[in-house]
Amino acid sequence: MTTVDMPTPAHRSGLEGVPAVGDGVTQTKKDFTSGSEVRWCPGCGDYAILAAIQGFMPELGIRRENVVCISGIGCAARFPYYLDTYGMHSIHGRAPAIATGLAASRPDLHVLVATGDGDALSIGGNHLVHALRRNVNLTILLFNNRIYGLTKGQYSPTSEVGKVTKSTPAGSVDAPFNPVSLALGAEATFVARTLDSDRKHLTSVLRAAVEHRGASLVEIYQNCPIFNDDAYQVLKDREAGEARLIRMEHGEPLVFGPESDRRAVVPSSRGAGVEVVAAADAADRAVVHDVHTEDPTLAFALSRLDDPQMAHVPIGVFRDVDRPAYDDLVRDQVTAAREAAGGPATDGDLADLLAGNDTWSIA
Amino acid sequence: MTTKSVQRLDRVVIRFAGDSGDGMQLTGDRFTAETAALGNDLATFPSFPAEIRAPAGTLAGVSSFQLHFADHDVLTPGDQPDVLVAMNPAALRANVGDLPRGGVVIVDSDSFSKRNLAKVGYTTSPLEDDSLSSFQVHDLPLTSMTAKALEEFGLSRKDAERSKNMFALGLLSWLYDRPTEGTERFVRAKFASKPDILEANLAAFRAGWAFGETTEAFAVRYEVAPAEHEPGTYRNVTGNVALAYGLVAAAHRSGLGLLLGSYPITPASDILHTLSGLKRFGITTIQAEDEIAGVGAALGAAFGGSIGVTTTSGPGLALKSETISLAVSLELPLVVIDVQRGGPSTGLPTKTEQADLLQAMFGRNGESPVPVIAPSSPVDCFATAMEAVRIATTYRTPVLLLSDGYLANGSEPWRLPSVDDLPAMDVDFATVPNATSDDGTPAFRPYLRDPDTLARPWAVPGTPGLEHRIGGLEKADVTGEISYDPDNHETMVRLRASRIDGIEVPPLEVEDPDGGAQVLVLGWGSTYGPIAAAVRTARAAGLSVARAHLRHLNPLPQNTGDVLRRYERVLVPEMNSGQLALLLRARYLIDITGYNRVRGMPLGAAEIDEAIRKLAQEDSTVEGQR
Numbered sequence: 001m002t003t004v005d006m007p008t009p010a011h012r013s014g015l016e017g018v019p020a021v022g023d024g025v026t027q028t029k030k031d032f033t034s035g036s037e038v039r040w041c042p043g044c045g046d047y048a049i050l051a052a053i054q055g056f057m058p059e060l061g062i063r064r065e066n067v068v069c070i071s072g073i074g075c076a077a078r079f080p081y082y083l084d085t086y087g088m089h090s091i092h093g094r095a096p097a098i099a100t101g102l103a104a105s106r107p108d109l110h111v112l113v114a115t116g117d118g119d120a121l122s123i124g125g126n127h128l129v130h131a132l133r134r135n136v137n138l139t140i141l142l143f144n145n146r147i148y149g150l151t152k153g154q155y156s157p158t159s160e161v162g163k164v165t166k167s168t169p170a171g172s173v174d175a176p177f178n179p180v181s182l183a184l185g186a187e188a189t190f191v192a193r194t195l196d197s198d199r200k201h202l203t204s205v206l207r208a209a210v211e212h213r214g215a216s217l218v219e220i221y222q223n224c225p226i227f228n229d230d231a232y233q234v235l236k237d238r239e240a241g242e243a244r245l246i247r248m249e250h251g252e253p254l255v256f257g258p259e260s261d262r263r264a265v266v267p268s269s270r271g272a273g274v275e276v277v278a279a280a281d282a283a284d285r286a287v288v289h290d291v292h293t294e295d296p297t298l299a300f301a302l303s304r305l306d307d308p309q310m311a312h313v314p315i316g317v318f319r320d321v322d323r324p325a326y327d328d329l330v331r332d333q334v335t336a337a338r339e340a341a342g343g344p345a346t347d348g349d350l351a352d353l354l355a356g357n358d359t360w361s362i363a
Numbered sequence: 364m365t366t367k368s369v370q371r372l373d374r375v376v377i378r379f380a381g382d383s384g385d386g387m388q389l390t391g392d393r394f395t396a397e398t399a400a401l402g403n404d405l406a407t408f409p410s411f412p413a414e415i416r417a418p419a420g421t422l423a424g425v426s427s428f429q430l431h432f433a434d435h436d437v438l439t440p441g442d443q444p445d446v447l448v449a450m451n452p453a454a455l456r457a458n459v460g461d462l463p464r465g466g467v468v469i470v471d472s473d474s475f476s477k478r479n480l481a482k483v484g485y486t487t488s489p490l491e492d493d494s495l496s497s498f499q500v501h502d503l504p505l506t507s508m509t510a511k512a513l514e515e516f517g518l519s520r521k522d523a524e525r526s527k528n529m530f531a532l533g534l535l536s537w538l539y540d541r542p543t544e545g546t547e548r549f550v551r552a553k554f555a556s557k558p559d560i561l562e563a564n565l566a567a568f569r570a571g572w573a574f575g576e577t578t579e580a581f582a583v584r585y586e587v588a589p590a591e592h593e594p595g596t597y598r599n600v601t602g603n604v605a606l607a608y609g610l611v612a613a614a615h616r617s618g619l620g621l622l623l624g625s626y627p628i629t630p631a632s633d634i635l636h637t638l639s640g641l642k643r644f645g646i647t648t649i650q651a652e653d654e655i656a657g658v659g660a661a662l663g664a665a666f667g668g669s670i671g672v673t674t675t676s677g678p679g680l681a682l683k684s685e686t687i688s689l690a691v692s693l694e695l696p697l698v699v700i701d702v703q704r705g706g707p708s709t710g711l712p713t714k715t716e717q718a719d720l721l722q723a724m725f726g727r728n729g730e731s732p733v734p735v736i737a738p739s740s741p742v743d744c745f746a747t748a749m750e751a752v753r754i755a756t757t758y759r760t761p762v763l764l765l766s767d768g769y770l771a772n773g774s775e776p777w778r779l780p781s782v783d784d785l786p787a788m789d790v791d792f793a794t795v796p797n798a799t800s801d802d803g804t805p806a807f808r809p810y811l812r813d814p815d816t817l818a819r820p821w822a823v824p825g826t827p828g829l830e831h832r833i834g835g836l837e838k839a840d841v842t843g844e845i846s847y848d849p850d851n852h853e854t855m856v857r858l859r860a861s862r863i864d865g866i867e868v869p870p871l872e873v874e875d876p877d878g879g880a881q882v883l884v885l886g887w888g889s890t891y892g893p894i895a896a897a898v899r900t901a902r903a904a905g906l907s908v909a910r911a912h913l914r915h916l917n918p919l920p921q922n923t924g925d926v927l928r929r930y931e932r933v934l935v936p937e938m939n940s941g942q943l944a945l946l947l948r949a950r951y952l953i954d955i956t957g958y959n960r961v962r963g964m965p966l967g968a969a970e971i972d973e974a975i976r977k978l979a980q981e982d983s984t985v986e987g988q989r
Binding site: 019034036063064065066067068070080081083084085086087088089090091094097098099100101102103104105106108109126127130330331333334336337338340341344345347348349350351353354355356358359360361362363 | 396399400402545592593594595596597598599600608611612615620622624641642643644645646647649651652653655656659660661662663664665666667668669671685686689693779780781782783824825826827828829830831832833834835836844845
């Protein structure tokens with residue numbers, strides 16, 4: 001088998017090719033709000049996420065008719081109905097596959113995928129990892145509430161071991177996925193985590209995700225008030241959260257916690273990963289965060305700091321590196337084939353194709 | 364040089380058979396190309412194992428290629444070979460049973476070693492006992508003659524022996540007086556980067572020809588005159604390539620991009636291979652992570668305004684069901700191609716069958732009708748692919764196209780159509796709002812239908828003012844909003860059905876030469892050739908038989924019921940257990956006689972002819988027509 005060298009395009013924005021609104025036109029949150037009545041349960045974390053996105057989209061300055069939101073099945077999957085853009089509420093787990101076909105055929109669209117922990121990591125796990133591996137130019141919002149909501153309360157692939165649910169009365173024996181670790185293992189070029197309740201953080205992470213060209217996976221910790229209430233309460237509580245959340249910023253040392261209990265992320269003394277020590281003991285060993293490093297080892301090590309007890313939870317961007325987007329490469333090959341042949345195919349070219357090179361004539 | 368007498372034949376069926384590694388498909392392809400160049404009509408039937416390289420010399424590893432060529436029009440690759448070329452004992456053992464008495468057997472005697480004989484259960488060599496006495500046997504040391512012819516090239520014995528198929532091709536080309544320029548050209552192109560192998564193959568090919576000319580073994584040489592063809596330019600084409608070209612032609616005529624999402628599966632993969640090399644025609648191919656993603660990508664592209672296509676075989680169609688059902692709900696164009704193979708489950712991957720008809724019709728949850736069409740010959744795959752795109756884009760619906768393994772790999776001459784004569788493919792997208800909202804502002808209603816076709820507007824992302832959301836939840840008529848209203852659901856179920864039932868399809872044409880037949884033979888798909896050949900034979904024997912063939916399985920042509928009722932008896936031959944028969948009985952309350960075989964093989968003309976005669980005998984009114 002042979003391989004050929006593929007081009008390595010320069011850094012491009014995730015929105016390159018998507019038409020901007022005309023001069024002097026300003027879009028508002030209202031432009032992105034559809035008339036559909038929102039039907040999530042009272043107190044659902046999805047409301048905050050929707051409000052943040054409806055408020056954030058106008059800032060991008062792109063035409064809303066060039067925005068498409070594709071979802072699968074689940075509570076999160078109702079998302080497209082509430083955005084006044086183009087949208088498709090598809091079938092369980094398949095949104096990344098459908099979005100891949102759309103993105104590959106339309107360079108002028110900004111394609112969002114709205115999914116949940118069951119949709120993306122259980123029934124649709126295969127499509128998610130392949131969309132990440134290919135690096136399709138998609139912004140994937142993974143609403144992780146660690147439970148199946150729409151089917152009324154079964155455990156999900158991110159539920160903690162021992163979780164008692166309708167389908168696990170004796171406690172779940174399934175080991176959960178860490179979505180960030182999974183995405184990094186799937187060769188994702190952009191991986192981030194944020195919280196439904198932290199509008200400012202959510203918006204800043206989304207901005208980076210949209211700007212990234214290729215697949216961006218944003219895990220959003222989201223509360224399900226009905227079936228898994230307060231799953232993230234220890235992070236949302238001001239004091240408890242401050243002690244646990246590691247707010248990662250590119251180029252900054254990973255130091256966190258209240259002044260009384262300042263902590264630092266340092267290279268592990270026991271292995272290849274990282275660990276958390278008292279800042280006073282860290283001296284100058286605190287790891288400086290670097291989202292652009294090619295080697296995903298640091299990002300992976302940081303993702304492993306999180307555990308179901310949520311003693312230390314990194315949020316922000318784990319990884320943001322340049323790699324050609326699949327859909328760009330696919331289109332480039334079509335363009336190159338056309339250019340090599342002297343332009344788009346004519347009727348004569350089609351006739352030549354049909355004839356092949358082994359014809360005979362009968363008079 | 365001896366002088367050979369020349370005998371004219373009107374038709375010949377040759378089967379080349381050997382080990383999977385012996386190059387029998389290549390040999391058959393080349394002989395076919397020579398035969399096409401000479402102007403015979405022809406049909407081919409390649410048959411090979413699912414294993415890429417089964418253990419050498421075993422029955423499991425036998426690969427064959429059958430070619431029927433004639434000075435008149437050919438409808439099938441032939442039931443029985445007149446000539447069997449067997450490169451080893453396994454090939455002989457696996458195929459000799461198909462040969463009629465008096466048939467010609469050409470074997471490579473070098474391969475009839477004790478070990479090779481034992482591998483396939485021969486206790487004595489069939490070349491030495493009298494088990495082949497009813498055939499004309501030519502046992503020729505093809506391997507050693509090839510090796511001798513290539514001595515001067517200094518190749519390893521293994522490399523030299525590898526050219527024995529070219530020696531056999533040369534010999535057969537001489538025997539049937541085939542033109543050789545095409546094969547020489549082909550060898551030069553194929554081995555351009557390996558001059559040693561190139562020269563060795565040419566030398567082996569020429570040595571085979573020269574051997575035929577000089578040997579005493581063949582006293583007679585045969586000629587099959589060119590067939591009468593309609594004037595035009597011809598090429599030989601397989602069903603899979605014709606199908607791929609039909610898709611390209613549809614995309615070209617419509618001016619739309621085409622995106623194929625596909626996962627490799629036998630016997631459909633060649634469509635993916637062919638399309639992946641045609642990027643300059645605006646074709647995008649995605650080799651997806653699985654069957655579901657393949658159809659998902661196609662549907663995503665369709666949402667974006669491209670022609671979305673997915674290709675598969677039966678097991679893959681099962682996996683795609685849920686997405687096809689989504690496309691039924693979304694009312695978006697989608698072309699789904701199922702190149703059928705033997706089932707259930709993995710079944711017979713390299714063998715043909717027509718047993719996915721009911722899966723295509725009904726293999727989805729809920730009431731999800733889709734149009735189903737089937738090509739009747741390798742060449743017809745071209746027009747049928749264009750028809751699939753026409754229906755999909757006109758009526759905004761997934762379309763199922765049922766090809767099969769026999770059509771996919773079989774080939775026949777194709778009179779090239781003029782591009783100007785190809786059907787037009789005009790597709791219009793919605794560009795402006797189609798309604799007014801209560802407050803008087805323009806609004807877009809994604810499920811407001813065209814009154815003629817009942818198709819909804821195809822409004823693609825990027826169109827300002829037409830932003831809308833669609834999905835698999837039931838939608839309200841006209842507005843497309845989510846609706847759980849009972850009456851609305853029933854309305855939508857009926858609308859979706861009416862839209863498919865109302866697809867315009869041409870009437871079923873009946874061939875009933877004397878107009879007095881009592882028996883109708885009705886087929887669909889790849890049984891066209893053997894049915895037509897069988898009906899021809901029955902008519903030659905004095906029977907009055909009518910024949911018709913369905914391309915559109917759903918909706919059926921409007922006159923189908925009338926046609927069926929016109930005949931006393933209806934015979935439906937199928938490579939399944941009676942799936943079309945079931946549909947026709949249910950739909951028209953007419954009794955159908957099935958002729959059903961599921962051997963992974965195309966139906967033979969002779970067996971259908973026998974079924975026709977049996978039916979005619981049962982029906983004295985038909986006897987009376989003689």
